[in-house]
Amino acid sequence: MIPELGHFAIILALCFSLVQIxxxxxxxxxxxxxxxxxxxxxxxxxxxxxxxxxxxxxVREHSHSMLPLIYRIGAAWGGHEGSVLLWCLILxxxxxAFIVFSDAALSRSFFSKILKIxxxxxxxxxxxxxxTSNPFKRDFPHTLITGNDLTPILQDPGLIFHPPxxxxxxVGFAIGFSFAIAALxxxxxxxxxxxxxxxxxxxxxxxxxxxxxxxxxxxxRELGWGGWWFWDPVENASLLPWLSATALxxxxxxxxxxxxxxxxxxxxxxxxxxxxLLGTFLVRSGVLVSVHAFANDPSRGLFLLIYxxxxxxxxxxxxGFRIHLFYRSHSFKLFSRETLLLINSxxxxxxxxxxxxxxxxxxxxxxxxxxKISVGEPYFNLVFVPIILPLLLLMGLAPHVNWHEHAFNKLxxxxxxxxxxxxxxxxxxxxxxxxxxxxxxxxGIAIGVWIILSTFQSRLELRHCAMxxxxxxxxxxxxxxxxxxxxxxxxxxxxxxxxTVTLANYQFIFNSVEETQGPNYQSITAHFTVExxxxxxxxxxxxxRIYPHNQLLGKTGILWNPWRDLYLALGAPLSDGSxxxxxxxxxxxxxxxxxxxxxxxxxxxxxxxHYLKRRESSHESF
Amino acid sequence: xxLFKQVRFALPFILFLFIVILLMRGLSLxxxxxxxxxxxxxxxxxxxxxxxxxxxxxxxxxxxxxxxEEHDFLLQLAREKEVILMGLNYKDNPxxxxxxxxxxxxxxxxxxxxxxxxxxxxxxxxxTPETFIIDKKGIIRYKQLGPLTQExxxxxxxxxxxxxxxxxx
Numbered sequence: 001m002i003p004e005l006g007h008f009a010i011i012l013a014l015c016f017s018l019v020q021i022x023x024x025x026x027x028x029x030x031x032x033x034x035x036x037x038x039x040x041x042x043x044x045x046x047x048x049x050x051x052x053x054x055x056x057x058x059v060r061e062h063s064h065s066m067l068p069l070i071y072r073i074g075a076a077w078g079g080h081e082g083s084v085l086l087w088c089l090i091l092x093x094x095x096x097a098f099i100v101f102s103d104a105a106l107s108r109s110f111f112s113k114i115l116k117i118x119x120x121x122x123x124x125x126x127x128x129x130x131x132t133s134n135p136f137k138r139d140f141p142h143t144l145i146t147g148n149d150l151t152p153i154l155q156d157p158g159l160i161f162h163p164p165x166x167x168x169x170x171v172g173f174a175i176g177f178s179f180a181i182a183a184l185x186x187x188x189x190x191x192x193x194x195x196x197x198x199x200x201x202x203x204x205x206x207x208x209x210x211x212x213x214x215x216x217x218x219x220x221r222e223l224g225w226g227g228w229w230f231w232d233p234v235e236n237a238s239l240l241p242w243l244s245a246t247a248l249x250x251x252x253x254x255x256x257x258x259x260x261x262x263x264x265x266x267x268x269x270x271x272x273x274x275x276x277l278l279g280t281f282l283v284r285s286g287v288l289v290s291v292h293a294f295a296n297d298p299s300r301g302l303f304l305l306i307y308x309x310x311x312x313x314x315x316x317x318x319x320g321f322r323i324h325l326f327y328r329s330h331s332f333k334l335f336s337r338e339t340l341l342l343i344n345s346x347x348x349x350x351x352x353x354x355x356x357x358x359x360x361x362x363x364x365x366x367x368x369x370x371x372k373i374s375v376g377e378p379y380f381n382l383v384f385v386p387i388i389l390p391l392l393l394l395m396g397l398a399p400h401v402n403w404h405e406h407a408f409n410k411l412x413x414x415x416x417x418x419x420x421x422x423x424x425x426x427x428x429x430x431x432x433x434x435x436x437x438x439x440x441x442x443x444g445i446a447i448g449v450w451i452i453l454s455t456f457q458s459r460l461e462l463r464h465c466a467m468x469x470x471x472x473x474x475x476x477x478x479x480x481x482x483x484x485x486x487x488x489x490x491x492x493x494x495x496x497x498x499x500t501v502t503l504a505n506y507q508f509i510f511n512s513v514e515e516t517q518g519p520n521y522q523s524i525t526a527h528f529t530v531e532x533x534x535x536x537x538x539x540x541x542x543x544x545r546i547y548p549h550n551q552l553l554g555k556t557g558i559l560w561n562p563w564r565d566l567y568l569a570l571g572a573p574l575s576d577g578s579x580x581x582x583x584x585x586x587x588x589x590x591x592x593x594x595x596x597x598x599x600x601x602x603x604x605x606x607x608x609x610h611y612l613k614r615r616e617s618s619h620e621s622f
Numbered sequence: 623x624x625l626f627k628q629v630r631f632a633l634p635f636i637l638f639l640f641i642v643i644l645l646m647r648g649l650s651l652x653x654x655x656x657x658x659x660x661x662x663x664x665x666x667x668x669x670x671x672x673x674x675x676x677x678x679x680x681x682x683x684x685x686x687x688x689x690x691e692e693h694d695f696l697l698q699l700a701r702e703k704e705v706i707l708m709g710l711n712y713k714d715n716p717x718x719x720x721x722x723x724x725x726x727x728x729x730x731x732x733x734x735x736x737x738x739x740x741x742x743x744x745x746x747x748x749x750t751p752e753t754f755i756i757d758k759k760g761i762i763r764y765k766q767l768g769p770l771t772q773e774x775x776x777x778x779x780x781x782x783x784x785x786x787x788x789x790x791x
Contacts, residue, residue: 267634270634271634274638278641281645285645285648285649287645287648287649287651288648298649301649302649305642305645305646305649308642309642312638313635313638313639313642316634316635316638317635319631319634319635320631320632320634320635321631323631324631360641360644363644363645363647363648363651364644366648366651367644367647367648367651
């Protein structure tokens with residue numbers, strides 16, 4: 001009964017989305033109704049998981065009667081069908097949020113067009129859900145079954161937060177996209193619209209930043225190789241819209257303050273959402289090999305491709321025919337903030353292009369019958385780092401520079417000491433912290449310090465706090481990456497209980513192995529003690545778990561503080577009673593993620609400021 | 623000049639068209655089918671067992687749930703007798719494997735045991751289940767990753783085996 005109600009609710013939601021596409025007074029009600037029914041459908045799905053309704057194929061394949069309660073809730077989006085439902089739900093949630101909180105300064109027709117476009121996107125995706133990915137499909141097996149179980153790697157608190165956060169991010173760019181299409185249809189995009197649009201790009205961007213960080217942290221803990229970014233196609237799929245949204249946020253600032261870059265901002269808004277859709281397609285169609293791959297079905301890939309071609313294709317056609325309406329000559333001097341922000345966009349889009357090429361390259365080669373290959377970390381590190389470096393240098397520079405024109409001499413006077421101090425601090429800090437010295441590391445740290453110092457130097461007013469926090473976040477991540485890449489240490493050893501291994505001045509003592517029983521798994525736990533120069537020893541343990549259906553999962557043991565992680569992964573038992581063990585020393589790795597949370601916080605601050613400013617101006621008008 | 627402007631505005635669309643065509647092509651490719659380096663090479667071991675008839679070598683283990691899934695299908699193939707079925711029991715306990723075959727039925731005419739995985743290394747086994755088709759001369763002609771299904775059998779393996787049966791020795 002409950003699954004049927006859920007199924008029916010999705011059909012109703014589709015009807016409401018169709019109403020939303022048609023103009024009229026009903027538009028807002030339709031959007032609300034759609035959201036309501038999708039919430040209801042999600043609730044039905046969760047209830048089916050909670051009651052272990054094994055007649056649902058989706059529940060059977062992603063749950064187990066012994067799965068702990070919390071993961072049964074998360075399992076609702078642990079597979080393809082449920083996560084498409086989550087996608088639809090979040091999209092309609094964004095629509096409702098937009099109706100409730102949007103700027104009253106938007107004209108009625110503009111507002112209504114945005115809702116229509118959101119309706120189109122939503123209708124297409126709900127159709128996809130119903131036609132190819134229905135989570136409420138039943139069959140009645142003859143025997144009693146316990147379910148295939150949720151993949152052990154998903155049985156982690158990360159499952160509860162990471163996917164919703166990520167989807168809140170890239171689904172949310174649908175609003176920016178709708179703004180762009182509405183602007184093309186209306187033939188105008190004034191500073192008021194730009195101002196109204198900006199929070200609806202910044203908010204999803206903040207969530208996406210947070211989602212990416214949560215994903216990276218999860219991969220670090222779960223995969224057991226001490227890495228935090230693997231350039232996997234799915235990770236790339238989340239990074240691409242983030243990069244182009246970053247460019248979009250900066251370009252919208254120019255639209256708002258200077259009425260320039262309008263055509264550019266419209267294109268970026270289209271590109272950003274297109275990259276979100278491209279990511280969705282890549283993950284779900286099976287055209288690429290990835291650690292995240294969902295169970296694939298060719299009909300899904302084809303449906304998504306047609307949908308994507310229709311939405312993006314028509315958007316870009318409309319862009320081609322209408323964009324000439326937005327071209328005005330806007331004069332600014334070569335050395336001005338406009339130029340620097342333009343460079344920012346160009347660099348970010350270049351980064352996007354290189355990642356797209358790297359990600360699609362295996363398909364290109366395969367399509368040309370040149371063999372099957374995979375493109376990995378070496379390519380991406382090689383091309384991405386040199387592209388991004390100048391951007392980081394400019395990040396410290398741009399906030400000092402005025403709109404329209406700036407005298408280079410004046411700027412040089414202002415920043416020369418900051419630059420010098422950053423360089424000295426960067427080159428000296430490895431030495432101060434007692435690390436070996438490498439020039440590249442020193443320069444990397446100098447870049448991080450440069451961003452921090454010059455951001456503080458240029459903008460210490462309250463109204464710039466959001467930008468300051470976000471830029472600091474990037475600097476912190478950069479510092480984390482540089483130190484982590486330069487000074488991480490690892491050892492792969494064979495250890496008998498009682499033996500000691502030393503890594504980076506820490507002694508790892510292997511005490512014992514113990515068998516334990518978890519809620520839905522059996523586990524072998526290896527207990528270690530970690531000591532450093534007579535300081536109080538700390539306990540550390542790593543596990544090997546065996547889930548029903550013989551799935552093996554290693555659980556890493558991590559001792560962390562802000563300066564370093566000690567990371568332990570248990571490998572296979574060897575014939576003589578010893579174990580293969582991997583030990584890692586990861587300095588500053590927490591900084592990488594801390595920076596991401598700064599981005600989230602910065603985004604929130606910017607919204608708060610936007611809200612306060614709007615309240616102020618509405619008070620004035622009365 | 624005007625034409626150039628129009629073309630410039632159409633650039634994003636044209637670029638996008640290329641990507642769509644590429645992805646369309648990508649949908650019909652199968653990135654998971656990694657060609658075996660042993661393709662069209664002589665079988666590394668048991669070469670005498672293969673001479674003179676077409677053989678299907680199935681790599682399996684009792685700890686592998688996907689193998690249990692394809693087991694019924696293998697039994698059906700054994701009844702149809704279109705091809706010689708041979709099993710390679712991979713990284714398993716031979717006693718458990720024999721017990722399992724007694725309980726579930728034995729589709730294989732010959733089973734080789736490889737508790738340490740040594741033979742698996744020679745054959746380039748990624749994981750279980752895997753299936754090789756070997757022709758009358760003892761040359762590997764096809765490798766299938768993952769469980770055998772009716773669909774795979776009808777579409778790929780059956781036509782191939784019929785073709786190999788007709789080849790002369």
